[in-house]
Amino acid sequence: MAVVNPHQFFDLPAESPDTLPYFHAVLGDGQLFRYVESERESANTAVERFFAGYFGKEAAVAVANGTVGLRLSLQAAGVKPGDRVLVSAYSFIACAMAVASVGAVPVPMDMDTALTVDAAALKAAEGPVAAVMVVHVQGHAVPVGRVRELCDALGVPLIEDVCQGVGAASPDGRAGALADIAVTSFQQSKQISSGEGGLVAGTADLVERVYRLSDLGAVRHGGGLPDWDDERAVMADNLRLTELQAALVMDQATALDDTLARQRANRARLKEALGSQVTVLDSEHPAGDSGSHTLFVARTASDAQQFCAALKAEDVVARVVWKKTFLEYGVFRQSGLTDELSSQQWPKTAVALGPRILSVPVSKYVPESGVARVAEAVLNHRQHLAREW
Structure with missing residues (x-):
């Protein structure tokens, strides 16, 4: 077995069954869909509450993966086709692809040798900017204080991609804390893994929009049955996280x-x-x-x-x-x-x-x-x- 196995950030056999209460609870009642029809609280709800607090946001919503989280965040923030979005140049292709998938143009922000984005790219941007996406790389937190200040001055949202940076912090604070929208991932090689999965944290209004975009556009009053007659309902896709995935996430979150x-x-x-x-x-x-x-x-x-x-x-x-x-x-x-x-x-x-x-x-x-x-x-x-x- 390899000394360092990149697929072993989460290894179920290596954990004691006593440390996996959420996972065993889901297996016990067989409720694998995020809308649980039993007295047990949804593991999705627990995940959302945990990470809203972790990132210091009003609310959070679990989604199918981190890339989906980025795309839906851009949509919920009002980024439109033709808009320009600054993106950390040193990042996974999914970050820029999320921008392109909503019809916007990803504009790269260069890095320095300490993995820090060049905030001057925002200050000297050629043309209007609709949003800024800073990416925390391989567990290394990017200081975002200066970028936060410039976003505030321009009146544009700051999205922090914390998919690889859960738990990391810079002198400006915990990765994701200064963002309008923090997005993370639960893909295999992340700090917390359920194979795939993601989460968006932000204001209650923004998270509600992401929630609808990931839940077939429905409005759910009090988390109940979907209402597609409500005037806030939209055309959207099914991009939910399953209960089994959420349970794996929550068991690891408690041990983060x-x-x-x-x-x-x-x-x-x-x-x-x-x-x-x-x-x-x-x-x-x-x-x-x-x-x-x-x-x-x-x-x-x-x-x-x-x-x-x-x-x-x-x-x-x-x-x-x-x-x-x-x-x-x-x-x-x-x-x-x-x-x-x-x-x-x-x-x-x-x-x-x-x-x-x-x-x-x-x-x-x-x-x-x-x-x-x-x-x-x-x-x-x-x-x-x-x-x-």
Whole structure:
């Protein structure tokens, strides 16, 4: 078995049955649909209450996945076809694709070497901006205070993609806390996983709009039967989270502090073992990172591939996080969405640095001996890693 298994952020056999009360309650009554027809409170409701509080928002709604959460958030915030939305250039393609899926144009915000977005891109944006989406990467929180100030000055909503950043914090606070809309994911490799799943947190009015957009457009008075005659009903899709998924999420949410503590401890051990021989790509506030991944920078893109292959041979997982920015994928070039962007808007740092950023995940299940083996593998192949960038 691999020392660091990227699919082992949640491993059901590794948990005691006594720690999975929500999961067993759902299995016990067989109510797998989010609208539970029994005295048991819906696990979806518990998840929504937990994360509304966690992100400091008025309300939250669970949805099918994080990408859906981003798309519905944009729709609920009033982003229209042709609008321009600033998006962290160094991010998964789903972030920009969510913008494109509502007919808007994703405009990249470049990064610096501490994974922080360039707020100047917002201040000097060429043309009006309808919303800003900041993405927290691989458990590293982006400081969003300056972006928050600029969004307030422009009167546009700030969306924080916390899909990879649950539990992370910067000097500006917890990831998601300063956003108008915080979106997270429960996909396999996240801090909390149900295979797929997502959540949107924000104001009560915005969450209600997302709720309808994910529930076939219906208005549910007091969470009851769907009402499609209500004038607030809309045409929409079914993008709900199941009870079984929500139960898995809730059982892990109750143990989130422990998960973060164990990951941070493993990451600290790894960094200590590496010492001064390897340079780690840290955020501006390493103590606030969730500890889920340790990042390095390869000398070249070719070195990045060789490093990953070498660690794989030693049964340790290492990956290039994202080989391209969203602008460089054929699907965006062919769409014509990037044609109107000037050369000044292309993210030079993200394009140059992105293919060289490497990630080693550290599951909370990895023992100290496993962390030592990861460190040994990294040190064995440190010739591929850059000391500065």
